[in-house]
Amino acid sequence: MVLAASSFPHLAFSQSPDELHLKIAKKVRDVWGNKNKKLTLLYPKGSLANLKPVASSFTKLTGVLVELREAALDNVASELLVDGLLKPGNGDPIDIALPATMSLPDLVEAGAVKDLTPFAREHEPIGLWESSLYDLGDRYKGNLYGYQSDGDTYMMFYNKEWLEDSKAKSNYFDLYGEELGAPKTWKQLDRQMKLFHDPKNNRFGGSIFRTKIYSAWEFWLRFHAKGLFPVDDNFVPQFNNEAGVEALAEMVEATKHLSESVFEDGLFENFDSYLQGNKFCNFGWGGTQKAMVRSNPSYAKKLGYSSLPGGEFDGKVFPMSYFNWGWNYVVSSRSTMSELAYLFCLFASTPVVSTTSVREKDGFFDPFRSEHYNDKVIQEIYTKDFLYAHKKSLITSMPDFYVKGHGRYFSTLRDALQAALKSQVSPKLALKKVSQKWERITDELGRKEQVKQWSFIKSSYPSGLARVLK
Amino acid sequence: MNFKIGKDYTAIPLFILAGFALSFYYYNSRVEVVENLQSESFQASVDKNFLSILTQIKSRRASLDTVSNLFAASNDVSVKEFNTYVRRVLGDKQLTLCWRDNNDQVVSTINNESNVCDSINILEESQIEGKSDPKLIFTKFVSSVGGQKGFLSVAFDLNEVHLSDSKLIKFERLIFNRRSANSFFEYDLNSRSLKVVTEALNFDKSLTQTKKVASFNGVDFFYVAQMNKEIQNRALFEKVVLVSFILFLPFFGISVYTYFILRQKDRITKVVTKRT
Structure with missing residues (x-):
């Protein structure tokens, strides 16, 4: 988005995109090159392959070493917070980390990451943002805190062959009076999962996430598809009503048509499960597609891809895309070499370096710049069909809920959804409890501030979607 | 003559300085040993308290599992059975237990004097509530063989976490x-x-x-x-100070003695010089 490009006065240099990283490397080498410097980078499990070429290239060009330290997939932000708040002092402090983009507001509010705005004013080259397709999560309350590394728009995968089966087509038409085709709405997807769910013959409607951490995204989308924003203009949650209960009840019902292991399957187990080829649909990211093509290329050819199902407004379908994850290069507030650490982040975000990172088929980082989509190696890794759908979804993605206390809001939501999905409580009670807790959190954190931030996020929704949501 | 006397006197402060250096060296090395001993004792206290906290937290969390076993093994659990079972298995453990059904209605409570059971959110697996009387609350979903569903919460007062001083x-x-x-x-x-x-x-x-x-x-x-940065083993510390002082004393004594001898020598030399 070019929006970000205009946020900073460019005191720095103007360069061809292919040379930006060299210019940054030269700056680093001139100041820190021969001083035995070492940066420590905390990364999420599964992305080592993406980071190795970035780190080795940086070391080669600058002489500064980069130590890569692994954290559990869902714990990068937590580890960074522990390191930043408790300062346990084991080993070198973390200089750079790659927390999930959604965690950035909490990290900023806790003072665990540095404001990169002053560094960006000094060093950020002109042209860096021009080809970036999603950078809303890099900023919080107007300041820059991180650089995106992964185009994590949430997508739908479905088995095209199953959709073309004549018996399935005729059954579907008989049941619902419409043609069987790629699902465009949640209602269609739910119907199709039900149609294909046949556990006795080892076929399942889907392998969509039902773990506590990952299932909230689906509810978020299903709820939006009902035509409502998650909170109103006073930051009062809008879940506790008929639309919310209906969305959750439909999600609970859909769970009956998923494979049995969905409540236990984390990210990598989900990849493996869908690779078995006996599930109609799945939700995932470019990383999911990478895993498919890498492990079972012939099966990957049978898959169709699209944005997630949308809702219906005035008889028309409104499509929905959601940037629900992503990983940001951030500089830890404990780093004693913050400028150097910043320059590493900047180096990693340049078109050439980020392309080499996304090219790694064993890591889950996905395209997020125009250059990535034109790269031959990346096209081979993902397939052109997928990249077409991915880019379309990324460009039209609605932003995540980047507000202070994101973790607290979503933790409450996840707990409640999990209880409802496991039929421990009714959807109505679950959403009533969520709403009550969200109100309490908002009162604690300060409603005025939340209203202001929400107003900004709301204005960042794609215009087509924002028009139909209330 | 005067020059010779001056040289003799110069040796005295040097001797005192040597004594002081020796004493200071001894003091420093001993204090370091005392500090290391203190650090080791601190580490031992930390390990002991760490284990104590671990045991106390685990015990509370285990209580929740113990009580939930009643539901897993029963067709239906009545309030009477619940109370009897809890009192039998938990004995005199001062825990607050709350049992709510899956419509969020309180079914039974144990030791709920602080009314914490009223504010528990059954859908949060862990909560920390209250500022002046803080409580750590763990919640678990329970279901009986007969299909009864509910949530058990155990709340324990953080003020009850006891560690050795x-x-x-x-x-x-x-x-x-x-x-x-x-x-x-x-x-x-x-x-x-x-x-x-x-x-x-x-x-x-x-x-x-x-x-x-x-x-x-x-x-x-x-x-x-x-x-604690200050040395806590005062007796040992005082001993080190005393020994350091004792080490310095002979140097000081000999210096004073030498001074008087030299003074005496000066006086005699002066008298002899006068007479001759």
Whole structure:
């Protein structure tokens, strides 16, 4: 988005995109090159392959070493917070980390990451943002805190062959009076999962996430598809009503048509499960597609891809895309070499370096710049069909809920959804409890501030979607 | 003549200085040993309190599993059965137990004098509630063989966490990190107060021990203890000071003696010089 490009006065240099990283490397080498410097980078499990070429290239060009330290997939932000708040002092402090983009507001509010705005004013080259397709999560309350590394728009995968089966087509038409085709709405997807769910013959409607951490995204989308924003203009949650209960009840019902292991399957187990080829649909990211093509290329050819199902407004379908994850290069507030650490982040975000990172088929980082989509190696890794759908979804993605206390809001939501999905409580009670807790959190954190931030996020929704949501 | 006398006197402060250096060297090396001993004792106290906290937290969490076994093994659980079972298995453990059905209605409570059961959110697996009387609450879904569904919560008063006193420990804290919520709470075991951690805790790294106690119900528990910088073993410290002083005394004594001898010598020399 070019929006970000205009946020900073460019005191720095103007360069061809292919040379930006060299210019940054030269700056680093001139100041820190021969001083035995070492940066420590905390990364999420599964992305080592993406980071190795970035780190080795940086070391080669600058002489500064980069130590890569692994954290559990869902714990990068937590580890960074522990390191930043408790300062346990084991080993070198973390200089750079790659927390999930959604965690950035909490990290900023806790003072665990540095404001990169002053560094960006000094060093950020002109042209860096021009080809970036999603950078809303890099900023919080107007300041820059991180650089995106992964185009994590949430997508739908479905088995095209199953959709073309004549018996399935005729059954579907008989049941619902419409043609069987790629699902465009949640209602269609739910119907199709039900149609294909046949556990006795080892076929399942889907392998969509039902773990506590990952299932909230689906509810978020299903709820939006009902035509409502998650909170109103006073930051009062809008879940506790008929639309919310209906969305959750439909999600609970859909769970009956998923494979049995969905409540236990984390990210990598989900990849493996869908690779078995006996599930109609799945939700995932470019990383999911990478895993498919890498492990079972012939099966990957049978898959169709699209944005997630949308809702219906005035008889028309409104499509929905959601940037629900992503990983940001951030500089830890404990780093004693913050400028150097910043320059590493900047180096990693340049078109050439980020392309080499996304090219790694064993890591889950996905395209997020125009250059990535034109790269031959990346096209081979993902397939052109997928990249077409991915880019379309990324460009039209609605932003995540980047507000202070994101973790607290979503933790409450996840707990409640999990209880409802496991039929421990009714959807109505679950959403009533969520709403009550969200109100309490908002009162604690300060409603005025939340209203202001929400107003900004709301204005960042794609215009087509924002028009139909209330 | 005068020159010779001056040279003799110069030796005295040098001798005193040598004595002082020896005494100082002894003092420093001994104090270092005392500090190391103190550091080792501090470490032992930290390990002991760490284990004690671990045991206390685990015991509370285990109580929840113990009580939930009643539901797993029963067709239906009545309030009477629940109360009898809880009192039998938990004995005199001072725990607050809350049983709510899956419509969020309170079915039964045990030791609910503080009315904490009224404020529990059954859908949160862990909660930290109350500022003046903080409680750590764990909640678990239970279901009986007959299809009865509900939620059991165990709340324990953080003020009941007891650790052995040690003069070597300046302060002790319990830090709770609710991972999924990115939120931190700090419970001061000395002042018995709870606060939300919103900024870095600037502990003196060289004096502080931070240990991860355990992870339950999405909460990471950390125990933080800071060592008392002042030497606590006063007797040993005083002994070191005394020995250092004793070491210095002979040097001082000999110097004073030499001074008087030289003074005497000067006087005689002066008298002899006058007469001759």
